[in-house]
Amino acid sequence: xxxxxxxxxxxxxxxxxxxxxxxxxxxxxxxxxxxxxxxxxxxxxxxxxxxxxxxxxxxxxxxxxxxxxxxxxxxxxxxxxxxxxxxxxxxxxxxxxxxxxxxxxxxxxxxxxxxxxxxxxxxxxxxxxxxxxxxxxxxxxxxxxxxxxxxxxxxxxxxxxxxxxxxxxxxxxxxxxxxxxxxxxxxxxxxxxxx
Ligand code: GTP
Ligand code: MG
Numbered sequence: 001x002x003x004x005x006x007x008x009x010x011x012x013x014x015x016x017x018x019x020x021x022x023x024x025x026x027x028x029x030x031x032x033x034x035x036x037x038x039x040x041x042x043x044x045x046x047x048x049x050x051x052x053x054x055x056x057x058x059x060x061x062x063x064x065x066x067x068x069x070x071x072x073x074x075x076x077x078x079x080x081x082x083x084x085x086x087x088x089x090x091x092x093x094x095x096x097x098x099x100x101x102x103x104x105x106x107x108x109x110x111x112x113x114x115x116x117x118x119x120x121x122x123x124x125x126x127x128x129x130x131x132x133x134x135x136x137x138x139x140x141x142x143x144x145x146x147x148x149x150x151x152x153x154x155x156x157x158x159x160x161x162x163x164x165x166x167x168x169x170x171x172x173x174x175x176x177x178x179x180x181x182x183x184x185x186x187x188x189x190x191x192x193x194x195x
Contacts, residue, residue, distance in 0.1 A: 001190055003067060006044045010064035010072075014091040018098060019064065021105045024193055025072040028140075029096070029126055030112030032056035032078030035142040038176035039112065040065060040073050043185065050075055057081040060092070062099055071193060074099075074106075080122040100133040108138065108192045110185075115141035115155050115173060119162035127163050138188065139165065144175035 010019050028036045037050035037059055044050075044065065051058055056078065063075040076099070077092045084092075100109070109130045113119055119127075130137040141159055144152070156171055165171075172188070174181030 001068070001186060001193075003045050005068060006046060006049060007066050008049060008063055009066040012062040012064075012095070012099075013060070014095050016061075018062070018102055021064070021072060021103075023066075023069075023071050023105060024107045025064070025074050025103060025105045026107055026189055026192065027074040027076055027099070027103075027109045028112060029076045029109060029130065029137075030078060030140075030142075031114075031120065031122060031126075032058075032081035034078065034112045034114050035174075035176055036078065036112055037075055039140065039142065039174060039185075040075050042174075042176045042179055042182050043073060043189075057084060062095065072105075079126060080120060097129070100130065100135070106135070107195070108189070109135045110140050111137040112140045112142050113159055113163070114143050115147055115152070115159070116143060119159060124163060127165075131166075136166070136169070139163070139169060139171040140181070140185065141171055141173045142176070144173045144180055145177040 012018055030036050033056035037052040040050040059075055060077050065073040067073060076096055111127055113123055127137055159171060172181050172184050
């Protein structure tokens with residue numbers, strides 16, 4: 001897709017009513033600090049439209065980015081952020097669940113996992129949760145630039161086994177620092193949007 005214009009159109013917090021969009025949505029889930037907002041910026045060719053931070057827990061709302069008035073990239077709040085209360089975590093969990101369960105225009109869910117680390121219990125739960133809602137998550141292995149090239153295949157295998165991925169599940173390695181993987185993600189999104 002050629003990006004002509006992008007804007008942050010809708011922001012939903014825990015008490016918000018979720019929008020009833022008539023354009024397709026593609027959502028990005030993953031633990032706090034994994035690089036969701038950075039990926040969305042890279043996909044939109046913007047440096048900082050989606051706010052990023054080295055402090056985990058930056059995105060606390062569901063943010064809908066309008067791309068070319070034709071689709072939305074949806075930035076979900078990160079899970080697993082230790083510094084918020086259990087009650088807060090439950091509220092975010094409920095918000096994500098409401099969205100996954102309720103959106104009529106959600107076409108695909110990408111689950112981001114840091115390529116360097118074993119998937120956590122929360123990552124596994126999120127993977128199952130997405131599947132339970134009827135989606136086949138596509139895995140994006142983030143922060144590729146932090147890994148030696150010789151380690152990549154081993155780590156992809158670690159993610160596949162750790163998450164117990166359904167055979168055939170795609171894993172796309174990506175770096176928002178080098179933009180490696182960006183074109184592949186757009187190709188996949190273009191094909192999803194054409195369906
Ligand atoms: P929350 O909003 O807290 O859920 O986090 P997030 O998943 O949106 O992460 P964000 O994009 O804000 O990135 C977190 C930190 O990781 C920032 O300091 C980013 O610069 C850094 N980061 C993200 N992606 C990459 C990457 O591919 N490579 C490197 N080296 N750093 C990255
Ligand atoms: Mg974020």
